Amino acid sequence: MKDQDKTKEQLIEELVALRQRLDELETQTLTDNLTEEQLNFIVEERTAALKESNDSLVVEVVERQHAEKALRSAKDQLQTVLEAVPGMVSWISSDLRYIEVNQELANIFNLPREQFAGKNIGFLGTSSEFYELVRDFFASPEKETSREITSIIGEETRYYLIVAQKYDEGRAAFIIGIDISDRVLAETQLRRAKDQLQTVLEAVPGTVSWINSDLRYIEVNQQLADIFHLPREEFADKDIGFLGTSSEFYEFVRDFFASPEKETNREISSKVGEVVRNYLMGI
Template identity: 40%
Template sequence: MPINSLRVTEKIPADISQANCCNKFPLDIQDQPLDTLAELTQIAVDSAADAVFYTSSDGQICYANQVACRELGYSRSELLKLTLRDIDLELPAPDWTVYWEILKQQRSLTFESCYTTKESRSFSVEVKVSYLEYQGCEYQCAIARNISDRKAAEAALVDAKEQLQAVLDAVPGFVSWVSSDLRYMGVNKHLAAAYQLPAETFIGQKVGFLDNSPHFNDLVYDFLASDETTASKEVTASIQADKKTYLIVAQKYHKGSAAVFVGLDVTERKQVLLALQESEERLRQQAARLEQTVLVLQRTQTQLIQTEKMSSLGQLVAGVAHEINNPVSFISGNISHAGGYIKELLNLVELYQKHYPNPVQEIQYQTEELDLEFLKKDLIKLLNSMKVGSDRIRDVVRSLRLFSRTDEAEKKPADIHECLDSTLLILQNRLQAKGGRSGISLIKEYGNLPRIQCYAGQLNQVFMHLLTNAIDALEKEVKIPQKHGTIESKSLLFPPDSGEGIFEPEIRIRTEMLEGNEVAIAISDNGPGMTKEILGCIFDPLFTTKPPGTNTGLGLSICQYLIVEKHGGQLHCFSQPGQGTELIIQIAIGNG
């Protein structure tokens, strides 16, 4: 056995029998005769659980117990012919003298060695030797314990640790295991390499000794202090001045006395995910802009179509009005002259009757045939009726001209009441009774409004849409009193407790001056009304409650655009199921 492999220990107890004997004696051994004590000691040594040898100072075996014989495969007589160097291959002859001197100095030694059996099989032993002197001679007592199983277990443990370390090193991330006192028990090679430190440097160090991962340190402290057995969290850490994000997964073991932490670099994944989210957000914004653009185009297209219709209608109406206006003016102008002529003729007839009360028989006959008295009275009425009719035609022509003003490029002063009346004239036919429906009553409550600066043609379009919707609501179905009673006005023009109500079927138009140099126009009906959900969508482009193919769903959207965008005003709608609908327009007077 090489001298440098000797491990000096505490002195082995001198009483070998006390250390190895498994028997218990009822009597006090010290009270026994010496022969008895010697016999008991011999029995204890022979029955010891470990191999026991006595050798002389030159290594010659003087005694071997039964266990020594059994484990080495020799008989006792064969062992007594051998030296300790014959069975301990790690104790070469040149070192024996040095070994003996050390033993004499230390008095006892403990070391591990390897014994060889008779069949040349080797096994590991832990040897405890004591130096003895007896009758002037030197001896050693060696107690050798077979530790093959322990060595095998230690080797298996080392293999398991190496295998575990290999597995942890193969994990594509940072792995560390920490004790409950917050000290590193080990790390894998990736974590050690990231900090450019040997893995052994971490062992025994307090978590946070590098002072560059405070979020990870907090996670470790909180996890080991909690009752949770598993946890996962994303944390940021700075490694070599490079800030990264890691997904930390923690798991306790050994009944919570230690925990393993696995950190996976998710920086790139987070960046990709963030880029994907930003891309999705950009796509959503682009889609929203595209949808908005499509809606604007649809609204513009509808507005252009509507403008073109109104322009064509205006041209048609202007042409018709011109053609009608000329003969009507001729008739109207001549009626007054005809009236004067007729009065003069009637005066002449009266003079004849006054001065020639008895005309000839032929004149009397003709007078009676014509019923001259009735003719004089009815002729005046006829002329007056013709005058009223011609005036009515002239009013209709004037209203048509007012409604058809769609090509005005600038705001001009306009009379709101004239705009409303011209629109109502166009819709007069729809207000009349038809299709099992009684006529729609029209109530106009016009306030004293000044002329306002506006696009009159555009306001006519708005009034046309709102009045058409009101008529459609009243024509939708046969009115049921429970569904179509009166509605309470929410108009800005009348207080809630004014008692104003709309009785079916009717449309009410009210105008009034508001504070702040604004005017309000309220158009209400007592139709079926709308639910809260529908009311929230009525100004959305393409939204409609009418059957497919009968409406574009852009009418109220265009109205809102014309009032809000073109005139800087407001358009409000109030409605409840069974309580009718009221729309209120607010626009500024301007410089009109």
């Protein structure tokens, strides 16, 4: 086929092929003109370069293996620590999405750990307080924070102490949640018991006091405080004789603690203001 009958693409392909052939001929000519000594030098030089490259590759492979081993070891150590943490652990990004959670948190909600990754922290719908805590924490300049919150687990209200700390220049946070429900329940029951006791004490037609064995007041009821026109807290840790109103009362309590008796009673007199009054004391 004549050149004038060929397409542009065919002419370009022939031109490229021609240039490649010329390069090969030039290389062959150069090689033919080299002496044996020059050829040996080139071979040795290229062999040395290849060996150096191979040595570098071996070093890189060894370093990578060491790094991978160290990473596996670090991950194993981290996992051991996380399993020892007495609570839920989560990593959360500043866009309020879970990065990862520990197994305990996943178990509480009967979900696989990977189910949390990339999800908004409110997807469980169990605690608006937790969502607000994390949201406000990322919006603040604080590096760490803690707060008690409530959360619905199943049909039960649980109480958690949340501790959070930012990392990665504030773009993520490491958060631990410790279940304090038993403590909160105990405190609630204690407050309820104290309220009930206070109700009973207010109904008692007389004075009531708690005294320890070193003869100091622990607490008194409101009626006793009112008799001496003092606030109740004024009695706490004071010697029972600080009012100076009844040596009989002091001796009665002192002798009771010195005796093996578990309970006793006695009539005593006490000066209240300018009036001497008689009391039946029971311990």
